[in-house]
Amino acid sequence: MSSAPRPSRTVRHDVAVVGLGPAGRALASRCDALGLSVLVVDPRPEAPWTPTYGVWAEQLGSLPPDVVRSAVLRPELRARGRHVLPREYAVLDNAAVQRALPLAGVEVRAGRLDDEQVSALRREAGVVVDARGARPLGGRRPEGPQDDPSPAQTAYGIVVPAAEAAAALDGAEGLLMDWRTDHTGRRTGTGTDGSGETGHHPDEPPTARARATFLYGIPLGGDEVLLEETCLAAAPGLPIPVLRARLRRRLLHRGLPAGVVDDPIRREVVRIPMRGRSRPAPDGVLAVGTGGRGANVVTGYSVAHALLTADRLAGLLATGAVPTRVDPPEASDLLREAGLRALLRLRVEGTLDLFDAFGQLPVERQRAFWSREAGAGELAGAMWGMFARMPNRSRADLARATLGP
Template identity: 60%
Template structure:
């Protein structure tokens, strides 16, 4: 018996909605399921200007030319950084013609959809059942506040935006130790700035309470008023499992976005890749050439695993040496390091360029972090890729 739908997409975050929208645009019959299909996405999504693709400029909430990286030196990055307007992005990914069903599905429910659709796509995200208590998986965590632009000026210190500020004024008088973090300070509108303390990767993820304390300490040290910190315009909490769901997809389904292997193991970014991948997957479904996996293993993946391993184990001086070297890379090499879609040659060249630009002590730390025993710096067993 022929299923009534060509495609069933479970989960309507950016990955699922973009795929459902492109599938119906290619003439496929689509069923989409989500517990809150009308909800506007809460996280702040950022992409690079050259990753906007065919999306209209209306989806851009803020465009920042040359955001800065600050470590031992100051390094303007030669790309526009975009903060997306989530409501406008949803509008640019229309679901007219898609049958939308309000539902929260278990793995068994997702598998059962094979009776309703020729292709079943799991886009429920990395943790579809909610947070995992004491989750040991490598994670990016962040805590941020949105404040008026004039109140944020002392934190920015004359920069238009700080993509990563690795300086250690979060540490206070005791000096930096433990897990390194950076300040992400980005305009999110004409008169608002997101100030966010971010742990790029730790296993387990650095607690939100620690990030909140570090952010407050850093911002007070830079002269931001305590009253601004106590009464921000908004707050944001980020938890991104770096390996996505970290287990095999539900049998008979395709896992996309952070439900599968759509995230960048080094940066945690996944949205730009999901948006770019949607049309190619939709075309494959149209021709009947359904891939076995949405994001197959590539020769670049072992290099990204090495990068994640290093991030999990480098101490504060080693991490600062690594990203100071990143700031001195040529712009094409910086793109190759940060992109989910760079090939092995480009990524290897970028990683070697960073290593070559590190001081001798930093090189030694990086070698030990990358090639040493399989234990993170916090003593938790290293989690192997699926």
């Protein structure tokens, strides 16, 4: 974070934060705890968070243990083979996280602000922070997210009883990524586990057929399991109906009853613009979270980085300095952009080979690939390790996908 002197003017608040998702609430709470005067604005300040948030357990930082809803000690990745990831994965209890980030001394207003209104808060606060998300009002494409051509991660999931989910988990405590292609509903490859399947379903649109997707299967506690079909990145994002159909075929193929799949406990839809907001934050306003490009553009993960950024930024603001930006461009982000290009261009075979190679990396290199904080050297080591472990048939494809025009 680079810093500049705070403007000298008479204001009512030290900090105004717009948006009370994880990034905004964490920052407002940390600033309040450090004695700063804080204003927050959100359309529904008391609303619970509804997405499923997962982090690596070591990234919880100062949050209390009760924010963990469920934990998977040895999550697995499946591609060509079976890879156990030696890191504990935690699903957050959203209500507990919100309680752990209190807003006791904060002035809270209900309201939905556009860019001009966010800028106007500079008359009330020395620092204004935009935490409205990746597509805030004022930055959303008029034609709607379904027509947005920018890279996005999309997912469709269902929550089912643990006993019914066991067949889908296929012996794993939890599946962080299961890239096997039995979402076609049949096995045409040579592998007995379906990993040799490279075909597509005839009902899918041609633009979707080359896109690999994976099953995310994670226990949520309380005898519930989330089973989610995820497209890690596509431009435009893979349509939800395609993901819904793939998930249904995959789960029926693995033996789940149709009634369980079609009438789940609840459903979840995910859409994460990978590069964040479609245009910069308003002049004189800082952006944090996914709208501030705080997400990892290769994995889509952002919550752990948002919590860490809140600690750093609040500490800086408490010293009286104002950063000119929160996440300045670095060489590591150029590497992540190269990784995103590869994900957008690789076909199914190459994607399976890429993540099979990831599963073979030493844990410290796996950690660097997932982390938003990893430096260029660490990230380059992880990416080279994946390339070196891929079969020759896919190395040339990866090079073309990453470096080509």
